Amino acid sequence: MKVKDLCLIGIDYGEKKLGLAFKERKLMRPAPIGCFKNQGDLLGKIVRLAKEKKADRIVIGLPLKMDGQKTSMTLKVETFVHKLRQTLPEKIGIELTNEIFTTQEAVERLRGLGKNESFIEKNIDSYSAVLILERFIEKNQPKEDHKLLNEEQ
Numbered sequence: 001m002k003v004k005d006l007c008l009i010g011i012d013y014g015e016k017k018l019g020l021a022f023k024e025r026k027l028m029r030p031a032p033i034g035c036f037k038n039q040g041d042l043l044g045k046i047v048r049l050a051k052e053k054k055a056d057r058i059v060i061g062l063p064l065k066m067d068g069q070k071t072s073m074t075l076k077v078e079t080f081v082h083k084l085r086q087t088l089p090e091k092i093g094i095e096l097t098n099e100i101f102t103t104q105e106a107v108e109r110l111r112g113l114g115k116n117e118s119f120i121e122k123n124i125d126s127y128s129a130v131l132i133l134e135r136f137i138e139k140n141q142p143k144e145d146h147k148l149l150n151e152e153q
Helices: 042-052 072-087 102-112 117-140 143-152
Strands: 008-012 017-023 029-039 059-063 094-100
Touching: 008 042, 008 117, 017 042, 017 117, 029 117, 042 072, 059 072, 072 094, 072 143, 094 117, 094 143, 102 117
Parallel strands: 008 059, 059 094
Antiparallel strands: 008 017, 017 029
């Protein structure tokens, strides 16, 4: 199935909260949808969101060093992914994509849009999740679909 035909949820995993983004079927551009606090029934919330949005896949940012080596946060994300795989219905896949510099890029993008520091601080995680989805889409879409992504901007 082509990436443009998939419904995707992006997650920027953090120790305090998770940033969330969503890409609808037939559209190439993901959008931020908020954050979940990393507490309580987090896995249940993600499963409910995935079912509500009829997600085909969840794409999670994997924090790696510049040289591709794992960090202490990588291990936390891998543990989270393992638990999520056990909780999600089998038909919903999980993909990992390198999230290096997504936070910095999201800050630059938001500043470029004229957003103030308060807005950025409140929304940075969900915009980082947008970038995680954009990277996944860019990596997995056929070359002819690259034009579609650029036209939607």
